[in-house]
Amino acid sequence: MAEYGFGIVPCSLCIFERYVMMAIIALSLGVVISGIYRKVGATIIYLLALGGVILAGYHIGVELKWWAMPQSCVGQVSLISGAPEEMMHSLQEQMKNQKVARCDQINWYIFGIPASWWTIGAFLFATLVIGWREWTHPKK
Numbered sequence: 563m564a565e566y567g568f569g570i571v572p573c574s575l576c577i578f579e580r581y582v583m584m585a586i587i588a589l590s591l592g593v594v595i596s597g598i599y600r601k602v603g604a605t606i607i608y609l610l611a612l613g614g615v616i617l618a619g620y621h622i623g624v625e626l627k628w629w630a631m632p633q634s635c636v637g638q639v640s641l642i643s644g645a646p647e648e649m650m651h652s653l654q655e656q657m658k659n660q661k662v663a664r665c666d667q668i669n670w671y672i673f674g675i676p677a678s679w680w681t682i683g684a685f686l687f688a689t690l691v692i693g694w695r696e697w698t699h700p701k702k
Contacts, residue, residue, distance in 0.1 A: 564670050564677065573665040574634040575621040579681055582614040586688065601696070608692045614685035621678045624665045635665035
């Protein structure tokens, strides 16, 4: 929504978190619709949500500058061999055309809270709900 609705460019960690969310949603729909392998599906969804908590926690740590951001947050450039002037011109053109948000800068707030905090909340909520539902209420 932020990217397509408001034109906010996501960082690479945001995109990885998006993939985890899409996997959770797709697998959840598959388990609900098919009804088979419910316990296995719930375990995989639980592990994906737990991985999402770890990834979002890492993202928050990068934003708070607790550790260095990954190389994927800086962007990709390809160097061509040749004269230094050609290489400099090529790099400048690549930098102009590349839309990359830095992972260590908060670029979107929702109700005054960074989006990465909402993301970790969503993953944590999913982890807790799935864990509570599946392992405290066993099916007979």
